[in-house]
Amino acid sequence: MVWSILAGELVGETEGARALRAQIRQVAENNDATVLVTGESGTGKELTARAIHNFSARRDFPFVDISCASLPANLLESELFGFERGAFTDAGARKRGYFEMAEGGTLFLDEIAEMSTSLQAKLLRVLEQRTVRHLGGTEDLPVDVRVIAATNQDIHALMQEGKFRSDLFYRLNVVPIHLVPLRDRAGDIPLLLEHYRLRLNTLLSRNCTGFSEDAMAALCRYFWPGNVRELKNLLERILILYNPVVIELAHLAQETLSPPAAAAPFHLTLPPEGLSLAPFLASVEDELVRLAMERTAGNVTQAAKLLNVPRETLRYKLSRVLPGGGKTGTNPPGPDTP
C-alpha cells in the first residue's frame, strides 16, 4: 500500500506530521473507534478523516461526509437517520439516511459543534445502540459504521457554555486527533510549497521552477491563518495570475502576507544599569494579555486566538494580570465564578 495514494497527499516531515501519520495508521487498524479531529480551518481535518478510512478495513465501503453546518436542524436529522413516507409534509417517499448509506464504511460528521443539542442527544443514542430509527418509523435498523467527527471550534468552551453535550463529547473523543496550525510546523512549509508547485504546474499547465530566496523566507515566516488551504490557494492564484518562472517577493500580494500583529517591530533599549530579564519579560507578556483583552472587550476565546495561545493558558495568565482572573474558568472563586 502506498501512503501517498491512500492518504491523499499528507505532506510533511516535521515531528508533528510524522506523529499524525503514525496516529492515522494506528486508528485505522481499529475499525470501530470513533475519532474526533480538531484543528483550525484548513489544517487537514477532512484529509485526515479520509486517510483513516482509506487505511482501514472499511476502505472498500462508502466514505460519506456531511457538514452539520450545511443544513437546518430538522433537515439534518432526517438526512442522517432517514425517514418513512409521510413522516413530515415533504416526505413523499421513504428515504435512507447517511448512516445507512455509509453501511460498512465511515461517516464523517464535519463541523460537529454546529449540531443542535437535541440532535446531539439523538446522535449519542445511535452511537451507543448502533441502530438508527427513521423519522416516522418504528423499526430499529442496525448500522455498522465508524464515525469520525471534526470541528475547528473550542469544544471545551462550548461544553462550558452548555452548547455541546459532554456525554456526546466523551463518546466521540475515544480517539482525539489534534492538528497543529501550519505556523507551528513551519518546517513543513517548503515541502508543501514544493508539493503544490509541482501539482499546480501540471493542473494549470504552468512551468514554475521554484521560489526566490527572499520569497521563500517570507512564506516561511508568514502566520498562515488559513493554514494549508491558504498556502495552496495563494500558490494557485499566483500561478494563474502571473504565470511566473520563479515566484518572487513581488508576487506575494501584500494584503495576503501581512505579518501577524504580534510580530510588529517595537523598539527596545537596554538601560545602562541592565535589567532583570524574567520580570521584564513577564511585564511585556502581561501588557500584551491586557491589550488583547481590551481589544476583544474581555472575550477570552477571541483574545486567546489573538495571542495564539490555548484558552486555558490565557486563563492562567489572566489570573495573574486581572483581579478576579477573567470571567470564567478555574480561578479561585470570586463574584463572577459560578
Ligand SMILES: Nc1ncnc2c1ncn2[C@@H]1O[C@H](COP(=O)(O)OP(=O)(O)OP(=O)(O)O)[C@@H](O)[C@H]1O
Ligand atoms: N498535510 C497536508 N499535505 C497536503 N495537503 C494538505 C495537508 N493538510 C491539508 N492539506 C490540503 O489543504 C486543504 C484543506 O484541507 P482540509 O479540507 O482537510 O482542511 P480542514 O481542516 O477540513 O478545513 P476546514 O476546517 O476549513 O473544513 C485541502 O486541499 C487539503 O488537501
Ligand SMILES: [Mg+2]
Ligand atoms: Mg473540512
